[in-house]
Amino acid sequence: FYHPMTVPAEQPFEANEVLAFLIKGGLWQRGDSISLIAYKPAFPRQRSLHRWHYHVCREGEDFCHLIVGMSLAPLHDRAGEMSAACPEISCRPLLFREKADGLGFLCLEHFQGESLDSLVEQGRCNAAVWLSYARRAQKALERTMQVSTDEQLADEIQSLIDEACGYPGLSEFDIQFLRGPAQRAILTGALSKSIHRQWSNGDFAGRNLLINSQGDLRLIDYEYAGFTHFGQGDWLRLMEFSIIPPGLDVTSVPEMEIARQPWHVVRLWIHQLVQLKNAQPSPILTEHLTE
Secondary structure: OOOOOOOOOOOOOHHHHHHHHHHOOOOOOOEEEEEEEEEEOOOOOOOHHHHEEEEEHHHHHHHEEEEEEOOOOOHHHHHHHHHOOOOOOOEEEEEEEEEEOOEEEEEEOOOOEEEEHHHHHHOOOOOHHHHHHHHHHHHHHOOOEEEEEHHHHHHHHHHHHHHOOOOOOOOHHHHHHHHHHHHHHHHHHHHOOOOEEEOOOOOOOHHHHOOOOOOOEOOOOOOOEEEOHHHHHHHHHHHHHHHOOOOOEEEEEEEOHHOOOHHHHHHHHHHHOOOOOOEOHHHHHHHHOOO
């Protein structure tokens, strides 16, 4: 076996365990060289919820993305549902296994591309091209749109508020504000337009939009993917959490007319609080919470 692995010492598994997983799933054959290269996500999770991320290379070429961690079944399910709904912009799950102790191994399809953020940082993406990629991804998501009901809308908002109220350290005043004015503002605003749902990855940002040399596009990171009433809010998240190309006037982007409505802004930051609930304390996390 040839399997050089640049992985953290605290990884919760043995190399042979990964090899057996890949062999059983038909993703690797004995005799092929294989390597695992670890990398850190933008927001590492708390130690008890930590996940290990790897590029898996076979015969010198990347062929899948491996995630190892506890309780990965919901992520596997969301990735499968997302790829079924939007196959042209998603990386489908290839293989999943969960041990009796809850430790899971999830392989996702590999896409060789650079993030939209990276392209902007390198000066290789102007405002017009940046918007065209964002719109292509959004068009694919919009094709999943379906009519919804007042009750389904209220249920989604209630679920969001319930999760946000579980954020550590919130005061009684904070919780009352979330369950009172904030929840009413989101519901009232959302009811002011036609009610429908569509798929979103839940973190529509430049770092999660990958582009390859042929101009193909993939939307990654399905931790918070779902069928949501707030798809138009993706534009607000994109503008808030991406590296904006020089010369782009955010106020002139037509899609922002609805996305910048106050109730969308309130919903965005509550959703961000939920996303960061399990994150490991860091300067980046502190910056986001301060904002």
